[in-house]
Amino acid sequence: MSGEPGAGTLRAPRRAAGFAARADGTSGEKPLLEVERISVRFGAVLALNQVSLDVRRGEILAIIGPNGAGKTTLLNVISGFYQPYEGRILFEGRDRTHLRAPDVAALGLARTFQNVALFRGMTVLDNIMTGRLLKMRGSFLWEALYWGPARRQELEHRAFVERIIDFLEIQAIRKTPAGRLPYGLQKRVELARALAAEPTLLLLDEPMAGMNVEEKEDMCRFILDVNDEFGTTIALIEHDMSVVMDISDRVAVLDYGRKIADGAPADVRANPAVIHAYLGVHHE
Amino acid sequence: MAPTELSQPTNGSAHLDPTGDTFPKLLLRNVERFGDKVAIREKDYGIWQSYSWREYLAQARLIALGLAAVGFKRGDKTAIVGDNRPQLYWAMLATQALGGVPVPLYQDSIEKEMEFIVDHAEARFAIVEDQEQVDKLLQVQARCPRLERIVYDDPRGLQHYEDAGIVSLAALQELGRRFDQEHPGYFEREVAQGQADDVAIICYTSGTTGQPKGTMLSFRNLIVTGRNAIAYEGLRASDEVVAYLPMAWIGDHMFSFAQSILTGFTTNCPESPATVLQDLREIGPTYFFAPPGIYQRILTTAMIRIEDCAGPKRRMVRFFLDLARRVERRRLAGKPVPPGERLLHAVGRVLVYGPLRDNLGMSKVRLAYTAGEAIGPELFEFYRALGVNMKQLYGMTESSALICIQRDGEVRLDTVGTPLTDVEIRVDPSGEVLYRSPGVFVGYYKNPEATQQTKEDGWVRSGDAGIIDKDGHLRIIDRARDVGRLADGTLFAPKYLENKLKFSPYIREAVCVGQDRPFVAALLNIDVTAVGSWAERRGLAYTSYTDLSQKPEVYELVREEVARMNRSLLDEPQLRGAQVRRFLMLHKELDPDDQEITRTRKVRRGFIAEKYATLVDALYSDEDHVSVEAKVTYEDGRIGTVRADVRIREAEVFASGAPA
Numbered sequence: 003m004s005g006e007p008g009a010g011t012l013r014a015p016r017r018a019a020g021f022a023a024r025a026d027g028t029s030g031e032k033p034l035l036e037v038e039r040i041s042v043r044f045g046a047v048l049a050l051n052q053v054s055l056d057v058r059r060g061e062i063l064a065i066i067g068p069n070g071a072g073k074t075t076l077l078n079v080i081s082g083f084y085q086p087y088e089g090r091i092l093f094e095g096r097d098r099t100h101l102r103a104p105d106v107a108a109l110g111l112a113r114t115f116q117n118v119a120l121f122r123g124m125t126v127l128d129n130i131m132t133g134r135l136l137k138m139r140g141s142f143l144w145e146a147l148y149w150g151p152a153r154r155q156e157l158e159h160r161a162f163v164e165r166i167i168d169f170l171e172i173q174a175i176r177k178t179p180a181g182r183l184p185y186g187l188q189k190r191v192e193l194a195r196a197l198a199a200e201p202t203l204l205l206l207d208e209p210m211a212g213m214n215v216e217e218k219e220d221m222c223r224f225i226l227d228v229n230d231e232f233g234t235t236i237a238l239i240e241h242d243m244s245v246v247m248d249i250s251d252r253v254a255v256l257d258y259g260r261k262i263a264d265g266a267p268a269d270v271r272a273n274p275a276v277i278h279a280y281l282g283v284h285h286e
Numbered sequence: 287m288a289p290t291e292l293s294q295p296t297n298g299s300a301h302l303d304p305t306g307d308t309f310p311k312l313l314l315r316n317v318e319r320f321g322d323k324v325a326i327r328e329k330d331y332g333i334w335q336s337y338s339w340r341e342y343l344a345q346a347r348l349i350a351l352g353l354a355a356v357g358f359k360r361g362d363k364t365a366i367v368g369d370n371r372p373q374l375y376w377a378m379l380a381t382q383a384l385g386g387v388p389v390p391l392y393q394d395s396i397e398k399e400m401e402f403i404v405d406h407a408e409a410r411f412a413i414v415e416d417q418e419q420v421d422k423l424l425q426v427q428a429r430c431p432r433l434e435r436i437v438y439d440d441p442r443g444l445q446h447y448e449d450a451g452i453v454s455l456a457a458l459q460e461l462g463r464r465f466d467q468e469h470p471g472y473f474e475r476e477v478a479q480g481q482a483d484d485v486a487i488i489c490y491t492s493g494t495t496g497q498p499k500g501t502m503l504s505f506r507n508l509i510v511t512g513r514n515a516i517a518y519e520g521l522r523a524s525d526e527v528v529a530y531l532p533m534a535w536i537g538d539h540m541f542s543f544a545q546s547i548l549t550g551f552t553t554n555c556p557e558s559p560a561t562v563l564q565d566l567r568e569i570g571p572t573y574f575f576a577p578p579g580i581y582q583r584i585l586t587t588a589m590i591r592i593e594d595c596a597g598p599k600r601r602m603v604r605f606f607l608d609l610a611r612r613v614e615r616r617r618l619a620g621k622p623v624p625p626g627e628r629l630l631h632a633v634g635r636v637l638v639y640g641p642l643r644d645n646l647g648m649s650k651v652r653l654a655y656t657a658g659e660a661i662g663p664e665l666f667e668f669y670r671a672l673g674v675n676m677k678q679l680y681g682m683t684e685s686s687a688l689i690c691i692q693r694d695g696e697v698r699l700d701t702v703g704t705p706l707t708d709v710e711i712r713v714d715p716s717g718e719v720l721y722r723s724p725g726v727f728v729g730y731y732k733n734p735e736a737t738q739q740t741k742e743d744g745w746v747r748s749g750d751a752g753i754i755d756k757d758g759h760l761r762i763i764d765r766a767r768d769v770g771r772l773a774d775g776t777l778f779a780p781k782y783l784e785n786k787l788k789f790s791p792y793i794r795e796a797v798c799v800g801q802d803r804p805f806v807a808a809l810l811n812i813d814v815t816a817v818g819s820w821a822e823r824r825g826l827a828y829t830s831y832t833d834l835s836q837k838p839e840v841y842e843l844v845r846e847e848v849a850r851m852n853r854s855l856l857d858e859p860q861l862r863g864a865q866v867r868r869f870l871m872l873h874k875e876l877d878p879d880d881q882e883i884t885r886t887r888k889v890r891r892g893f894i895a896e897k898y899a900t901l902v903d904a905l906y907s908d909e910d911h912v913s914v915e916a917k918v919t920y921e922d923g924r925i926g927t928v929r930a931d932v933r934i935r936e937a938e939v940f941a942s943g944a945p946a
Binding site for chain 1: 558560
């Protein structure tokens, strides 16, 4: 797993490059992630039907759609939880359709979950440290002795995690068990853990679900800041349309397993197919 | 006839040696005296980062030279805004080194308040913590073009700002480094020009009425007063303080800046306002200062945790805390403690008091001051009972923070102690306290009328009503203009009652009314943390502050707290008639943004009485509820309204004959 040259140190270009890619719309650069005609089947149910989607370097892409449209399934395919039934996925130009979740993570992809998935009994700090696991090298013995390279490594990782704690303003809960935190903060900790992996592409599954207005505003600011300061490319699923319109560069709309629209927020909002999907017009 | 004058003889400290009569000069001296001893610490990225006196000077020097490079002239003002950060203390010193005047602002002020001060102080420069403050000051700058440069410390979120006037502190220091090469010796020459009677700082007082006034304090004011207190209390270079109160407040300036430079002790800046309690515990300060509100909060946090304990543990803690209070009450009253209680107290020290003190971050405290407001007796007893040497202190911005301090061994519940060295005190026939000392301010900036009204022949009107007791201790009752009488002539000291109410962990703020009324009534704010956790334990669901505060169960809870306060008044013959008869819970929290309380959390009683006139009228009617509508100002300056139906309840009142 450690054999991949440069894996884990890959960094997206700074924001400036992201802007450039967005400005001309067509983007001369190759997309970071290419999803090509993916289909996913659960028994007789076709959850995703020939969906194609690009995620461009440096952008914030929102994936929206009514309940059951296949948004989370798409995220799960991208992150390697589900294997597609047909189609392929290219990450940084390389085919990785059949990689499993841990290998996908090693490529520089991190995610958060719709229902918070933290280690409830562990402190916030330890939870975030788990995000560094993929970056840790060294043998079990050294780790157990906590001596020599293992100690040095631990300190380096801790220093990195502290930067994230500072960045997300969660200093006050560093030592609090994650399970004792209010929901909004748990979501923020989950984001911190994902960031600890230094991802090139960050997948957020409903980062603002169940939050109050203030928490949502905070989360929006953090998402924009992450994108801005670290140059991380972000794909997120969100239901709150005002949030989607405010923070995303591009919006893709799914409905019944198909992609029905893809474009700038304003265009998507005006798209009749999207309006139909959201107003619940009958489909036979 | 009670004495009306008090003084403490001089020790000749008012004379300042010209090589050490300003803070920049003293800092140069500290580098020789202490060199690599830690001057200031800041918790950043989870680690306490230390800076020695040598680095303190080096950093401040570069900031000063950077300011000089962008055109800072002697007499210029620098607005300083942010949480307590070493960089901002250095910025103050840098400004003073160039013969300028730092003007610290409250970091949570809204734009309008900042605009008034920046404009009034004619600040040309601002040195601020982060993007939040930069954003506010950019708005201010649009209306106060005199403000030329905004310097920020934390670059987060600011990389896309293209304003010509804003610059990072690091970049400013880089300019300073270059300026230093072109103008060697510039800093030292500028420092040498400073004199004892130059204005060292302008502190804008939050003021319970009208616009803030800029109190000018000279180096002499601060150095002599600071030094007198150091000698009086035996402060030394090994002391540690935690700097967490607003930098704009004179208390913080005296303790974290002036006295730190005078003695060489270490100032510790917390990681963020939310981590103060944890950081306090990690540092274990030896010298601690807090207004009663902060002690109350520390206590409330601890009490919530005690309430959450298992039954036997909780009962043990309660038993020993009650014991400690009884013992402390006897000690304060100068009565002997029975041997049995003394023995149990020793056991309690091991089982409860020591661990609890450690938990509060107070195990090393030699000196814990409280001031700013009268402290509730219960709160005071609690800390002293734990073995924290808590003392009361009296002072104000106009006196360079200090007038009276309680001496060790002379600590009383109801006094603020005896005058500090060189301080004279007088109580005029109306009951107002006047004082004269080397710390008396130079004047209010650009406001000679106000200066004249307050200061005459060196005597300053404190605005507080007080008496000097038979032992020569000063006792403050209330604000001079607030002490009143009920319609039947009973003495009505609202703040005294409010403080008693606020000792309850469930009551955050209280406003008592009663002037020329038949009885006393109270408007209360619940403490949403404590009541919230209480409600949670009972499975009581609520949606918002307003909802929680209007629950009948919460009213019942608070009603018992009010009754307890009423009962405690029976011990005090003059105040017995001023028990709270009716009360209500305000539907919103009193907020400085709505001008209901000051930034230092003093209630603006007159303003509230006017704003909530319908509520007050209802308190004196037969109604058991009243509907209201209130304007609220959000943190971003927007204004909205809150509507609510507020209940009114009767409180239990005790007759003087009843058992206490």
